Amino acid sequence: MSRVAVLKGGRSLERQVSLRSGGRVEDALERLGHDVVGIDVGGDLVPTLRRAEPDVAFVALHGREGEDGTLQELLELLGIPYTGSGPSACARCWDKVLAKHLMRDAGLPTPDFYAFSEAAFRELGAAEALPAIEDRLEFPIVVKPARGGSSLGIKFASSAAEVPSALVAAFSYDRKVVLERHVAGRDLAVSVVAGEALPVVEAVPNEEQFYDFEARYEIGRTTFVCPAALSADDTARAQELALEVWRLFGCRGVARVDLMRDAASGALTVLEANSVPGMTDTSLLPQAADAAGLGFDALIGRLVELALAEVAA
Amino acid sequence: MAAEGTIGVDPQDILVTTGGQQVIDLMCRTLIDPGDVIIAEALTYPGAVPCFGAYEADVVQIEMDSDGMRVDEMEAALDQLAREGRRPKFIYTIPTFHNPAGVTMSLPRRKRLVEVARERELLVLEDNPYGLLRYEGDPLATLYSLDGGQFVVYLGTFSKIFSAGVRLGWAVAPQPVYQKLNIGKQAADLCSSALSQLFIATYFRSGEWPALLAAFKERYHRRRDVMLDALAEFFGPEATWTHPQGGLFLWATLPDFIDTTDLLARALDERVAFVPGRGAYLDGRGGSSMRLNFSYVADEDIREGVRRIGAIVQEQVALYGTLTGAAPPAPVDERRPGEPEALADVLHLPRRETGDRRAGTSE
Numbered sequence: 235m236s237r238v239a240v241l242k243g244g245r246s247l248e249r250q251v252s253l254r255s256g257g258r259v260e261d262a263l264e265r266l267g268h269d270v271v272g273i274d275v276g277g278d279l280v281p282t283l284r285r286a287e288p289d290v291a292f293v294a295l296h297g298r299e300g301e302d303g304t305l306q307e308l309l310e311l312l313g314i315p316y317t318g319s320g321p322s323a324c325a326r327c328w329d330k331v332l333a334k335h336l337m338r339d340a341g342l343p344t345p346d347f348y349a350f351s352e353a354a355f356r357e358l359g360a361a362e363a364l365p366a367i368e369d370r371l372e373f374p375i376v377v378k379p380a381r382g383g384s385s386l387g388i389k390f391a392s393s394a395a396e397v398p399s400a401l402v403a404a405f406s407y408d409r410k411v412v413l414e415r416h417v418a419g420r421d422l423a424v425s426v427v428a429g430e431a432l433p434v435v436e437a438v439p440n441e442e443q444f445y446d447f448e449a450r451y452e453i454g455r456t457t458f459v460c461p462a463a464l465s466a467d468d469t470a471r472a473q474e475l476a477l478e479v480w481r482l483f484g485c486r487g488v489a490r491v492d493l494m495r496d497a498a499s500g501a502l503t504v505l506e507a508n509s510v511p512g513m514t515d516t517s518l519l520p521q522a523a524d525a526a527g528l529g530f531d532a533l534i535g536r537l538v539e540l541a542l543a544e545v546a547a
Numbered sequence: 548m549a550a551e552g553t554i555g556v557d558p559q560d561i562l563v564t565t566g567g568q569q570v571i572d573l574m575c576r577t578l579i580d581p582g583d584v585i586i587a588e589a590l591t592y593p594g595a596v597p598c599f600g601a602y603e604a605d606v607v608q609i610e611m612d613s614d615g616m617r618v619d620e621m622e623a624a625l626d627q628l629a630r631e632g633r634r635p636k637f638i639y640t641i642p643t644f645h646n647p648a649g650v651t652m653s654l655p656r657r658k659r660l661v662e663v664a665r666e667r668e669l670l671v672l673e674d675n676p677y678g679l680l681r682y683e684g685d686p687l688a689t690l691y692s693l694d695g696g697q698f699v700v701y702l703g704t705f706s707k708i709f710s711a712g713v714r715l716g717w718a719v720a721p722q723p724v725y726q727k728l729n730i731g732k733q734a735a736d737l738c739s740s741a742l743s744q745l746f747i748a749t750y751f752r753s754g755e756w757p758a759l760l761a762a763f764k765e766r767y768h769r770r771r772d773v774m775l776d777a778l779a780e781f782f783g784p785e786a787t788w789t790h791p792q793g794g795l796f797l798w799a800t801l802p803d804f805i806d807t808t809d810l811l812a813r814a815l816d817e818r819v820a821f822v823p824g825r826g827a828y829l830d831g832r833g834g835s836s837m838r839l840n841f842s843y844v845a846d847e848d849i850r851e852g853v854r855r856i857g858a859i860v861q862e863q864v865a866l867y868g869t870l871t872g873a874a875p876p877a878p879v880d881e882r883r884p885g886e887p888e889a890l891a892d893v894l895h896l897p898r899r900e901t902g903d904r905r906a907g908t909s910e
Contacts, residue, residue, distance in 0.1 A: 247812055352866065355866065355869050355870060356866070361869055361870045361872060386812065387809055397870070399804035399805075399806070402804055402805060402806075402863050402870070403809040404809075405863075405866060406810055406813040406863075407812050407813070
């Protein structure tokens with residue numbers, strides 16, 4: 235059995251979600267017989283890790299601190315094996331602009347988009363280009379921060395008049411934003427563990443127009459269906475797309491790929507990939523693992539094994 | 548209560564509770580079945596919202612202006628409900644130094660509210676945590692004293708005049724209601740901590756509390772003025788805010804293109820926080836407003852916090868101007884349909900007036 239440091243909490247807006255993910259992970263690790271050290275990540279992380287001397291770190295830290303690759307850089311530097319992807323794959327998943335460019339360049343379907351920095355509007359007069367963007371993307375347009383999780387700051391603009399305030403909101407979270415074509419259809423997620431796709435999960439919002447922060451984490455606000463009621467072809471295609479994204483970004487350990495199935499055309503498109511998927515009781519990865527016959531404890535145990543195997547290899 | 552001029556309360560009618568919050572819960576627990584109507588102010592105490600929600604109440608929110616709840620609108624709402632064959636279980640109001648709006652119900656409205664309650668035989672829950680924290684103007688009679696305790700249930704607490712940590716409050720209720728509340732109280736926690744009660748009783752008997760209250764008032768009054776000054780200096784002409792005569796909070800409203808829930812994300816980067824306005828409504832309104840608490844933080848930190856939020860607001864106003872290619876309109880001119888007129892008017896003293904008033908009344 236190993237000494238496992240569970241990294242959770244932090245100072246991001248996803249702190250509470252991370253604490254819930256981390257708490258569940260700790261319980262599972264204890265049931266598996268590991269020696270568990272829960273660490274609420276703060277300014278004293280490095281000395282705390284040095285003191286704890288873990289064999290492996292379980293990354294349950296969401297938001298920028300856990301997902302942009304810097305935590306992983308730090309763990310590499312300290313020589314501590316860790317769950318999930320390395321710094322470069324994390325960076326590719328975390329930045330939606332980078333991720334979407336990579337997918338588009340690789341020929342993977344992702345909704346049309348334009349990305350702008352705040353400076354582009356302030357200094358380059360990008361506002362002049364908004365009508366052209368609106369023409370090409372057609373309403374409603376999804377406006378989201380380039381970096382961030384849990385659907386925070388995502389707005390739907392259903393007319394040109396709503397675009398500026400949606401941009402202002404998105405810029406509250408990041409200096410770079412994405413304007414994306416809205417895909418009306420079904421909200422799907424494929425989790426991948428060690429290069430194998432798990433069953434597809436579908437999130438069906440009960441009331442809201444879309445899957446927002448609260449709908450995502452409050453029990454009863456969203457109904458999850460796993461395996462999603464898709465045709466065998468759609469299921470295979472969704473899983474294949476997720477694996478292509480996994481390979482393209484260079485993920486390892488675990489990742490979750492979010493997709494949409496267009497209601498009109500039936501086409502599947504990839505929205506984004508998440509390098510530190512949620513582990514809360516409403517999260518999608520645990521549900522997918524469960525549908526695959528892999529209980530939560532087994533999933534957590536597997537991720538730890540993968541992290542340790544990575545070093546041994 | 549006597550300190551606020553509410554006299555003649557029969558000690559038999561007083562139910563000691565675990566904080567004032569428990570009174571709200573007990574009222575819901577004993578009176579509300581799913582779908583029952585509660586009348587509340589728009590906006591209302593964010594801490595009451597999840598309580599009302601937990602009991603699946605249908606909350607009808609009545610607009611406010613600078614004189615508190617629009618009682619005429621409440622009567623219209625009651626008429627409408629009566630036509631639907633529905634009758635509210637109670638009217639929830641924070642008439643004095645409203646949290647989060649910072650406004651106070653005028654005496655004529657208080658009298659009318661009590662009359663309406665009597666005419667229609669409706670219970671009123673008067674939530675009064677802040678009544679003793681008045682910094683200017685004359686005290687107004689509580690609803691309880693105007694009504695004589697027939698239809699008004701009074702909620703009091705030691706949280707704001709002594710310490711929130713002792714978790715001690717009370718309800719004064721007409722006997723039939725008192726009995727039901729008491730049964731609910733037994734089920735909830737039997738009785739509130741005897742240690743806390745002894746502690747409070749001993750302290751208040753010692754006679755020192757008026758000096759403590761005076762110290763609180765002096766401090767909060769000063770901090771309110773610091774905040775009003777800072778708002779006038781840093782929040783820009785697009786923002787408006789209330790001028791509370793007491794209590795702990797004021798309510799600021801930004802141009803409608805700014806969503807304060809998103810703004811908070813940005814503000815946290817600058818290490819300053821506030822309560823986004825949406826939590827004070829049950830229907831998603833309040834998105835451009837925020838509650839600011841001036842009681843807790845030191846004077847210089849209030850000023851610095853308001854400066855930081857103001858800088859972000861200015862930045863977003865400028866960005867919006869760039870995006871729309873025009874100077875952003877004032878919020879009063881371009882309100883989203885459905886935004887409460889009364890709320891945008893509530894209140895707020897324009898900047899210059901705020902400055903003038905402060906100069907006349909503070910140190």
